[in-house]
Amino acid sequence: MKLAPKLTLLFLLLAIVPTAIVGYLAYENSRRTIVKGTIDHLVSINILKSNELKRWVEDNKSGAEELAQRPLVRQFATELAKHDTPDPAYYKAKGSIIEDHLKPRLKYGGFFELFAMCPLHGLISASTDEKQEGKYRDNYPYFIEGKSRTYIQGIYYSPALEQPAMTIGTPIKNKQGNLLGVLGGRLDLGELSKIIALQTGESPTEDTYLVNTFNFFVTEPRFGQDYALKKAVRTEGVEAGLSGKDGAGFYKDYRGVSVICAYKWLPEFSMCIITEIDQAEAFAPIVRLAWVIAGIASAISIAVGFLGLFFARTITRPVQQLAAGAEEIGGGNLEYRVGTASKDEIGGLSRAFDQMTESLKATMVSRDELEQRVVERTAQLEAANKELEAFSYSVSHDLRAPLRAIDGFSRVILEDYTDKFDEEGKRILNVIRSNTQKMGQLIDDLLVFSRLGRQEIRISDIDMEKLANTVYEEVKITVPHRDVQFNIRTLSPAQGDQAMIRQVLINLFSNAVKFTRPKENATIEVGGRMEGNENIYYVKDNGVGFDMQYVDKLFGVFQRLHSAEEFEGTGVGLAIVQRIIHRHGGRVWAEGKVNEGAIFYFSLPAK
């Protein structure tokens, strides 16, 4: 991945991670607060409504009890119990109890029917609803239990009323505690429904209802019609509430909608009260918050993304420029400059780079100049050399003719006019001749030497051992009276111009023979070895040797370490050797000691 997207991503990551964490924490925190608030609200509704319910029941209970304890009610109840067959006293008692006591009580609310039952079979002897009179309530708990205490028969389905009912039964007793009858009161469930269904706020989904131990709705839930005692409900909250617990939960309600619920068991009624609110409604603020957080996070991400891109560019642009510059300069354009005004590290790097290019350019220029100068000088030198050679050749060549004339005429004089010269004259003429001949030899040698500079080298394989033997034979012939011991060791073959190398060996061997003359046991050794990528050969003698301090002069033209009287020669031989070997790309050098002999080395490049 390239630097720019990498940096952008890094920026984005650095921005999103903390934003996400903070957002999540904020969300979680708010969610908890809202959930807790909602549950607290639902629980308080349950407490409020169940207290209201208790109060309502207690009020009605004490209302019924108060009625049953009225002296006149007791009196009439006695009358009703006494008279089995309706007679005027019976009707009077009944009329009084209904008109003076039961009906006025209805006006206070709470009951929609009040009635008196005979203690034996629960016969309704007097009722505010005349149609109910004459019925028997012998198997109703409110009668059976109501004979001994005030009893509320929970919410049950009344076939007579064809609707849910709740009935209080309370004993009517005389002062001695004998049972005179049972007062019954049907509670107005409309009031109960009002208490339970009362909306405590603006919430469109808050829903409170009662459920009995048979899992049946006791009051109508907000989103149900005709559910009371007709439909069972088995949601988590109901089951928990019916198992005697108080608490809260999250689950799907009777409609299958997710709700938050608070449930509370009401032991005195054997029912549980359930208050629910749709999660959608309860969580609406959290959802809004989540959207806001998500929006902020997105905005931050986008902003950081762009900023990241921008910063990444400011970092990578000089780097890219530098890279482009390096490429350009690498391609040979030393005039190119990266040039940056930036003061940071990358700016420093650019400037250093430009400086380096500058220095490189300077170096390159001076090198070029040098090369140019070398070429020029070499050309000058070559021209001078050629001139010099041409000069020496022509000089040598031109000198030979007069020398030959001098020698020739000297010989003619000696031969044709021998009788005209005395002995001294003859000797001088001979000296002249000898010197001209010497000079001729010198010129010849110079010519050879000079020719060597121009002569083309024809490289071929040379069997050095064979060549050394041939040369040895030739040299030996020139000194028939000398007894020289020649040892030729194994010599590795060489490459070079056969004629020239032959000249080298002739010169070296001749020298060795010449300088061993004073020695009685002249020994000459020829050998060689491979060393690195060159073949080294040597010629060793036990002759007069030389002083190593003059070793530099050995290979110079006309340089001689001995006088011509001592050892004849022109002083060109070793110069020729050096020239030939140099032209082959080899080296020459020598070691020696006075009177102890000398070793001449030369090397030739190996293949």
Next chain:
Amino acid sequence: MRKITSVSVGLLLSGLLLFGCGVSQPPKTPDEVKLQLKWMHLPQFAGFYMAQEKGYYAKENIKVTFLEGGQGINNVLNVTSGKADFGVLSPEDILMKRSQGESLTSLATIYRRSAVVFVAMADSGIVRPSDFIGKTVAIRYEQKDFDLRFYAMMKKLGLGSAKLKIVNYDPDYVAFYKGEVDVTAAYATTGLIKMRQKGLKLNLIWPSDYGIHFYSDTLATTDRLILEKPDLVTRFLCASLKGWQDAIEDYRQAVTVTLKYSQIKDPGLQTAMMEAMLPLVHTGEDHIGWMKPEVWQGMYQMLLEQRLLARPFEIDQAYTLRFLKEIYGGKGK
């Protein structure tokens, strides 16, 4: 307070036992069981259909066939002869056959309140049995349900010798609508609904308001089956009660299921029938199917008084709480 709570928890747990019954039936050939219905397929039997449709019988490894009742079908004989294994029978049939020596035993009562009601027009002024005196009453019927309850009620109220004009019961209530009949008997689950669908305002006189506590449909079988296959009886009863529990808990669903069986394809009528039936099955007091000895005693007494029993017998032979107690953990509530 704690005490009440724990008692209630106990109630709930015993209720839960109903749903836990017969969980681990090893896979084997299902027991084939025939159930004789009291009448044709009606919402009256919704719980059995629910048990079938919801697979409660299958879970108990029982394969149930429903035998329809109706005109000319002797439900009781079908059970006593073994043609059917179980029957939905009226308690008076069980008591009468028992007194004749047949070995029928009630296992559970589906209808804890009788659906029989006496109906008068609202403007007739007839609101209680004492108003029947001198009126024309339509109660005479092939089934003994109506006159049995009627006479028991009148007798109990000391009106046994009252002057009445007794006429035949007409399931179409033609004479009643015309005003020729003042009071007619009806089933709250069928006839009453028809009348109300006509928009009539009615006064209802319930026998139970006058001390006549009759069960209606009970689930019965023979003593032989109880002796030979008590396990099958438990499983069948358990699944059936579970079906009934479901039916009363969601009667709208029960209507849907019943429509699959019933000839009556009117959902409105079916729903009305089901609604009328629910409070008779679930009275809000005891578990579905629960029976009380005093009610059986009362019914026996009434039949005895009306000389409908061939000879007296021990009433506790006619019903057993053994299976209900086994299923509900011994408690009625």
